[in-house]
Amino acid sequence: MRFLNLHAPGQWLAPFLCVLALWLTPTLAGSQSPAVSLNPAVVEAGSPELIRVEASGVTKIEGEWMGRKLEFFRGHGRAEWFALAGVDVEAPTGLSILKITVEEDTAGNLVQMQIPIHPAHYRTESLSVAPGFVSPGPKALKQIASENEFKAKVFAVSAPQPLWAASFRAPVTAQPTDSFGVRRIFNGKLASIHKGMDFRAAKGTPVRAGNSGVVVLARPLYYEGNCVAIDHGLGLFTLSMHLSRIDVQEGQRVATGDRLGLSGATGRVTGPHLHWAVRWQGAYLDPAKLLRLDLSAVR
Ligand SMILES: [Zn+2]
Structure with a gap:
């Protein structure tokens, strides 16, 4: 399996300016970069997050975020996968790294995104x-x-x-x-x-x-x-x-x-x-x- 570090733009992600992502030039010619998006887009401590990955020809998706394993399931659309995850109420605020590994028919992609965790100001x-x-x-x-x-x-x-x-x-x-x-x-x-x-x-x-x-x-x-x-x-x-x-x-x-x-x-x-x-x-x-x-x- 080969790894790429990819920014995953996609139309779905476009308005979500809070999701910063790393961009590195893909080294695997012809491979489609998977689009990753989070809902809610502004991630706070204590927030549930629906993570959506759009990629075709996928055989397996794995992920990890803040020490927890992300388990993906296939959505209604053939090329979309989801994980219902979240950030613990006591999680530290600041940048976190979200890692998603997508195995496709012919290759593999590693998407790494920097997700800022915002404080939620609890009383x-x-x-x-x-x-x-x-x-x-x-x-x-x-x-x-x-x-x-x-x-x-x-x-x-x-x-x-x-x-x-x-x-x-x-x-x-x-x-x-x-x-x-x-x-x-x-x-x-x-x-x-x-x-x-x-x-x-x-x-x-x-x-x-x-x-x-x-x-x-x-x-x-x-x-x-x-x-x-x-x-x-x-x-x-x-x-x-x-x-x-x-x-x-x-x-x-x-x-x-x-x-x-x-x-x-x-x-x-x-x-x-x-x-x-x-x-x-x-x-x-x-x-x-x-x-x-x-x-x-x-x-
Ligand atoms: Zn109570």
Whole structure:
């Protein structure tokens, strides 16, 4: 396989001035440079990113971005490939390198792009919760440790193809809050970053699958309370927390809009609400931005 460093312009990319790219003269005569574009075009810490590669005669595409493997799938168009990826809320800002290797029938291309990661300016707030959630006792610490082990096992496995179809939908009919990425000080001590989106859902509000997938976790946990996690494939999961009731089982396939349970106030909470999180390969992404991403033409 031979490598090229190519700028990938394409009409799709033209308006996206924030995507800086390296340009090196192709050394392989006759090879078409793949066009690479990102949506949203301005990449912020915590942002989900739909990466589109346009190239014909492709047999395989691989990629890597900020230490995470990009897994591509074929789009509706014969010459387009996608990866639904993202930048962790705690990712450092500044330039990042996006590497994409395209294997074609006759040759291979390595596309390297410099993608600037912009800060997203998240707020800081102070909260009061029950003391046990800030300084858990020895019994709780043991429970938390075993739950962490279980969660690590659950999130290490994901379907080898996308299980989602079309755009993601909000999991509840309730007012969302601008709470993703907020730096939280609990009882004046513990600082944590809020890695999900809170919906003001009264106890008993039906919580639904934001997209199709497989339920990989449906059980009570110390911090999360009654929690349901759905695998949407290729490392992408959504999590619904603090439920008053769980209506699905681990291993169950769900379609968009299927009821997962009812909202509530279990786990570390200050009152009833739904905490909805989006996780991709261990990175926590802004659910509001995933909901805004139009995926209807993708698959
Ligand atoms: Zn929350």
